Amino acid sequence: MSLVIIGSAAFDSIETPKGRREKVLGGSGVYASVAASLTGEEVQLVGVVGGDWPESNTRLLESRGIDTRGLEIRPDAETLYWSGRYFENMNDRETLEIKLGVMGTEYDPIVPEEYRKSKFVFLANGSPQCHLALLRQMERTSLIIADTMDFYINNCRQALLELLTKIDGLILNDSESRLLTGEANPLTAARKIQQMGPQFVIIKKGEHGAIMVTPEGTFLQPAYPLENVVDPTGAGDSFAGAFVARLASAEKTGLETIKEALAWATVTASFNVEGFSLERLLEITRDDIEQRRDRFREMIVF
Amino acid sequence: MSLVIIGSAAFDSIETPKGRREKVLGGSGVYASVAASLTGEEVQLVGVVGGDWPESNTRLLESRGIDTRGLEIRPDAETLYWSGRYFENMNDRETLEIKLGVMGTEYDPIVPEEYRKSKFVFLANGSPQCHLALLRQMERTSLIIADTMDFYINNCRQALLELLTKIDGLILNDSESRLLTGEANPLTAARKIQQMGPQFVIIKKGEHGAIMVTPEGTFLQPAYPLENVVDPTGAGDSFAGAFVARLASAEKTGLETIKEALAWATVTASFNVEGFSLERLLEITRDDIEQRRDRFREMIVF
Numbered sequence: 297m298s299l300v301i302i303g304s305a306a307f308d309s310i311e312t313p314k315g316r317r318e319k320v321l322g323g324s325g326v327y328a329s330v331a332a333s334l335t336g337e338e339v340q341l342v343g344v345v346g347g348d349w350p351e352s353n354t355r356l357l358e359s360r361g362i363d364t365r366g367l368e369i370r371p372d373a374e375t376l377y378w379s380g381r382y383f384e385n386m387n388d389r390e391t392l393e394i395k396l397g398v399m400g401t402e403y404d405p406i407v408p409e410e411y412r413k414s415k416f417v418f419l420a421n422g423s424p425q426c427h428l429a430l431l432r433q434m435e436r437t438s439l440i441i442a443d444t445m446d447f448y449i450n451n452c453r454q455a456l457l458e459l460l461t462k463i464d465g466l467i468l469n470d471s472e473s474r475l476l477t478g479e480a481n482p483l484t485a486a487r488k489i490q491q492m493g494p495q496f497v498i499i500k501k502g503e504h505g506a507i508m509v510t511p512e513g514t515f516l517q518p519a520y521p522l523e524n525v526v527d528p529t530g531a532g533d534s535f536a537g538a539f540v541a542r543l544a545s546a547e548k549t550g551l552e553t554i555k556e557a558l559a560w561a562t563v564t565a566s567f568n569v570e571g572f573s574l575e576r577l578l579e580i581t582r583d584d585i586e587q588r589r590d591r592f593r594e595m596i597v598f
Numbered sequence: 599m600s601l602v603i604i605g606s607a608a609f610d611s612i613e614t615p616k617g618r619r620e621k622v623l624g625g626s627g628v629y630a631s632v633a634a635s636l637t638g639e640e641v642q643l644v645g646v647v648g649g650d651w652p653e654s655n656t657r658l659l660e661s662r663g664i665d666t667r668g669l670e671i672r673p674d675a676e677t678l679y680w681s682g683r684y685f686e687n688m689n690d691r692e693t694l695e696i697k698l699g700v701m702g703t704e705y706d707p708i709v710p711e712e713y714r715k716s717k718f719v720f721l722a723n724g725s726p727q728c729h730l731a732l733l734r735q736m737e738r739t740s741l742i743i744a745d746t747m748d749f750y751i752n753n754c755r756q757a758l759l760e761l762l763t764k765i766d767g768l769i770l771n772d773s774e775s776r777l778l779t780g781e782a783n784p785l786t787a788a789r790k791i792q793q794m795g796p797q798f799v800i801i802k803k804g805e806h807g808a809i810m811v812t813p814e815g816t817f818l819q820p821a822y823p824l825e826n827v828v829d830p831t832g833a834g835d836s837f838a839g840a841f842v843a844r845l846a847s848a849e850k851t852g853l854e855t856i857k858e859a860l861a862w863a864t865v866t867a868s869f870n871v872e873g874f875s876l877e878r879l880l881e882i883t884r885d886d887i888e889q890r891r892d893r894f895r896e897m898i899v900f
Contacts (some may be wrong), residue, residue: 482884501806516823521784521816522785523786595815595817596898596900598858
C-alpha cells in the first residue's frame with residue numbers, strides 16, 4: 297500500500313563523540329521516507345526545499361523508490377539547515393545553528409493528485425497547521441499517524457489539539473508526552489492522550505525503548521542494545537517512518553501486526569544510529585532488518 | 599531446592615509522595631527472603647539484629663516458610679535503622695537518618711549446620727567481606743548470585759573483586775555498573791564484569807527494566823508498567839530474591855529458565871512497590887505473580 301509522508305528535507309551539520317559531518321542530507325521527512333522505503337512500500341514524500349537543494353538528493357530518494365513529486369522546490373529560498381552537537385551520553389544535544397530558510401516562510405503543502413487516494417499517512421515532525429492542510433487534501437485515508445515535538449506543543453497547542461481529533465495514532469517522546477498532558481507516568485500520559493483523540497499512542501523513551509497503549513492493551517518495547525552509537529540524528533523519524541510503512545505493508549491489522557511493526561521500527565532506528573546521517577540506512581536491506589528483528593525477538597521472549 | 603540468603607534485617611522509616619510509615623520491617627535480606635518465599639522454595643536467612651528486634655518479626659518471617667535459625671540476635675545492640683524520603687519522581691531519594699547498630703560492629707556470619715548443604719545462595723546487599731565469610735562455610739553450592747552497591751564498590755573494591763571470582767551472577771544497577779567498570783554503555787559494562795568473574799550479569803535500570811548478559815546471549819526486560827508506585831524501597835532486593843528463588847525452583851537450568859526467572863523477578867518487584875514496606879508482598883500469592891507474569895508476556899511478545 298502506498299504511504300504519504302510529510303516532513304522536512306534539510307541539510308544537517310552534526311558533531312558527535314564519534315566524529316562530524318558537514319551539511320549532510322537530513323530532515324524528518326527524509327529520514328522517515330528512507331526508513332519507510334526499506335519495507336518495500338511505495339513512499340510518497342511531501343515537503344519543501346530551496347534553490348540550493350541539489351538534484352542529486354532528489355535522485356537519491358528516487359533511487360529508493362520514494363516518489364518526490366510532492367517535494368516542492370522554491371528557487372528563491374534556502375533549504376532548512378540545522379547544526380548540532382551531541383554530548384558524551386549521546387542522549388542530550390545542543391543546537392548550534394538553525395536557518396529556517398523555506399521553513400520560515402508560508403508553506404501550504406500541495407499534495408499531488410497521484411498521492412490523494414493513498415490510505416496511509418505519516419505526519420512527521422512539522423507544524424500541526426501544515427498537517428491539517430495536508431489531511432484536507434487526502435481523499436480516503438484509513439490510517440493517519442503523527443509525530444510532534446515540544447515546539448508545537450508549546451506554540452501551536454490549539455491546532456495540535458484539533459489535529460489529535462483527526463489522527464489514529466500519535467508518536468512522541470516521554471518529555472513531550474509530559475508536556476502535552478502534565479503527567480510524568482507514561483502509561484497515564486498515554487491514556488490522557490487517547491482521550492484527546494488518537495486510538496493508540498506510542499511514547500518513546502530513547503535508549504530505554506517505547507511503550508504503546510492501544511484499545512486492546514499495552515505493549516512494551518525495550519530498545520535494541522547497541523554498543524556503538526555513532527549519530528542519534530533521525531532516530532525518532534526513522535522509527536516512526538518504519539512503523540507506519542510496516543503497517544502499510546501488512547495484509548491485516550490488529551494487535552499482532554502493530555506489535556510487530558513496533559519491533560520493526562525499533563530495529564530500523566537501531567541501524568540508523570550506527571552511522572552518520574543516512575549512511576547506515578542506505579547500506580542495509582530489508583533482509584538485514586528481518587534478521588535483526590528475529591534476534592531482537594530472541595532477546596525478549598521468555 | 600533450598601536457598602540461603604544473607605542480607606540485612608532492619609527498621610525503615612519511609613516517606614514517599616504517597617504517604618509515610620514509621621519503623622516498619624525492612625532490610626535487603628528481609629525483602630529478598632519474603633520475595634523468594636513467594637516461589638514456594640525453602641528460604642534460609644542469615645543476618646544479624648539487635649535486642650530491639652521484636653519476636654513478632656521473626657514469627658512473621660517464619661510464617662512465610664523462611665528459616666530464621668541463621669538470624670543472630672545481639673541483645674546488647676540495636677537493629678539497623680534507616681530513614682529516607684523519596685522525591686516526586688520516585689526514582690531519587692535522600693537518606694534522612696541511618697543508625698548502623700549491629701551492622702556497625704564486627705559481624706562474621708554464622709551459617710547454621712542445616713543451611714550448609716544448600717546449593718543456591720543469594721548474597722543480598724552487604725559487605726563483600728561478609729559474603730566471602732559466608733561462602734567459606736557453604737559446602738556444595740551450585741549457583742551463587744550477589745548484589746552490590748556504590749558503597750562497597752568505592753570502599754571495599756579488593757574484597758569485591760575477590761568475591762566476583764567466586765560467584766556465578768552479579769545483579770547491580772546501571773550507575774553501579776558504571777562505577778565498577780567505568781563504562782556508561784550497559785552492554786559494554788556487563789561484558790567487562792563478566793571478565794571479572796561472574797558468568798552472567800544483570801544490570802537493572804529502575805523504571806526502564808533490566809538487561810542481562812549471559813554466555814548464551816543478551817536478554818532484555820522492560821519494567822512492568824505501573825501507574826501507582828507507592829514505595830520503591832526494597833524493589834531491587836525483592837527483584838533479586840525472587841530471581842534466585844525462581845532459579846532454585848526450576849527443574850533445569852539454561853537460557854529459557856533464566857529468562858523466565860528474570861520476568862518472575864520483574865513482576866515480583868512490581869508488586870513490591872505497590873505498597874509500603876512488605877505490605878503488598880505479604881498479601882499476594884504465587885498465583886498473583888503467575889497471572890501478572892502471563893500478562894507481562896502478552897505485553898512483550900511480538
